Amino acid sequence: MSSTSFIDLRSDTVTKPTAEMRQAMFEAEVGDDVYGDDPTVLKLQDMAAKLLGKQAALFVPSGTMANLICVLNHCSQFGSEMILGDESHIHLFEQGGCSTLGRVHLRTVPTQQDGTLRIQDIEQRIRTVKDDAHFPRTKLVCLENTHNRMGGKVLTVEYIQSVGQLCQQYGIKLHMDGARLMNAAVELDVDPAVLVECCDSVSLCLSKGLAAPMGSLIAGTEEFIREARRLRKVLGGGLRQVGIVAAAGIVALTQMPKLLKLDHQHAKLLAQGLAKLPGCKIDPEKDVQTNIVFFEIDSQKIQIDASAVAQSLEVEHGILIGVSGKWKCRLLTHYMITKENVEYVLEQMKTVFEKNRI
Template sequence: MTSTALSAPSRSLLRYLSRGVNSLKHRHEAGVTHFVRSYYESGKPATGCQAESARTIDLRSDTVTKPGPLMRRAMSEAEVGDDVFGEDPTVNELQQHAAKLFGMESALFCPTGTMSNLIAVMVHCRERGDEMIVGDLSHLHIYEQGGSAQLAGVHSTTVTNLPNGTFDLDQLESKIRHGYPDPHYPRSRLVCVENTHNIQGGRVLPLAFLKELRTLADRYGLMVHMDGARVMNAAASLGVPPADILQYCDTVSVCLSKGLGAPVGTMLGGPEDFVKRAVRARKALGGGMRQAGILAAAGKLALSDMVGRLQDDHRNARSFAQALLQCDPPIYQVDLAAVETNILRFRVSAEGVSPAELCARAAVVSEGEEQALGQGVQVLMFPHVGGSVRAVWHLGISEEDTRLAALKMQFVAQQLARERARAH
């Protein structure tokens, strides 16, 4: 039986791929959009079984998580007040808990990580002509719409991110500029790091690097902000409390709505005076929420009950990576040493197969798949920078899901091999 019906995540993936997937260092060949659209809409890949009955394994991002029953109950029963007045008890409890967990004086509940990072930049760089130094592959530099320049009037200069997410400290030192007495230059105020590093595949910044960075920053009077959207993953990987990582930073932004499973929210931590200024910046950006305890209740559960399960995501990501290396024919390229947390980047070496095409094939049910695998499986992933594919594990992906996803990738490898054999 043939069907071209797609799940909502699959349709979302189609829209994403059809936009061309144009990001830094990522330029797909002409015709990808046409291929992806025709592959989804022609009906060809859906033969064999109904797409609606397929098992969908969504590895696009750990942002797709949904709150479970306990979290929903906590949200429904949350005691609330007006947080702009500082009167929401649940928000206040969350902020106190986060500050203690991070080893910092204070913390602020913000709607999003993008806003939280922008607030940090605004508070650290208070004068026009101030400058921050960021990695050239950092989320803050690439994926946050240049908000530091657009909204905060802060200039950015970049250092080259290394494969492990760090950067060369000598290069960093060469970028530090002080505006006085020479009026030509901006004033360096802030260094931003990202941990774990998204584009580099969830890499964990070594503590030794952070310690050296702190020493250098202190020498020049610079502040250090960590985009720690997934710093809890970093802590789980290193086997240390998050405060052991954050002792080398002045401020941090920690996302609650990725692997920790909350629907909304990011915590911005730092000194008490910093957070007081951050409250003003949050209000100016429209982030002052009222009865926000409904959301904060989910955040409390995320930081208390969900941290311990992050190792499951790391284990499943590594298991999938190992399975890719065992596929026959061996068309997947994986650096196992770089699989440190819940993000996996891999490449496909099959002739003429782009990351976009591989993702399209993985996301649909093909003829003969149900017979080969026992059921239809749709694996949702994204083409990524540098000609790679990105897959991300989260609380919605079980060990069994991981096993089925690996079987699907084996099926795709064999499907490509059969097509190549027929072509020759």
């Protein structure tokens, strides 16, 4: 089986650029972006700043670099501390870059099932004693919307505002890891700018559900973005004729958000079908809000674990899924997954589960 004939549900990062993106890349006007000369990058940054309601935006190569630049920017003072969820992407999956490269102390708060951090948990961890040499200084709180590890959960405007108010009260900054912010905006039917109004910085990935081949955007004040540009350079993220990919990013921002709702419907359909399989633990209503579906295998009912289920789906049925623990699987929908694909996946999943029933 060739790789293109797999139904790939491992992530929304597997999305390939659309025909329109490839055409836009072919036709892109370019220049040296380190000199600030690339008209396509400038256009994309301008669009992003407007979309996110901030003074300025910056194109960076990846979501990881976007978050790192924002954290380093807010926490530039020696001995800074940030507060973030224990299940957040920055904490779990970005190689600890904020501490290893940025020397920023990470203070975690338990992430709730709905992706939120409890206000009282955040408040308890804010260092209020000034100038006591025992403690780092709290500079930043980070949120994630939608929340990857918590299954694509959406943070509401009201919740984000309540964290924003807390941060203001204590004079600390708020960063939003909005790798999938557009999924949240589409699901809530709110303007993304409203969602991040009280955030001092936001990162947004172009290469997940929005299907661009690479790139993320950072948005904030003009001063913040000026400093972010310096940080991007020292991290090796200053690219030259990068309008080639920014052109795809423009298509990603203009054409793809309207398709995300369908991805969410497909994820719900997938979850509803999975819930009917004996041995598959998932609550489609509670667990699935956007394009991420986690399910657990009941080891009392099914004799193979998540890796073996994934292996069987891949080898016997041409389906790729993610493994997130011994008994936990992860599936993401995206524009390359059709309703027919979802139905096929459910049929094959049923076959695998029935064959391995205890």
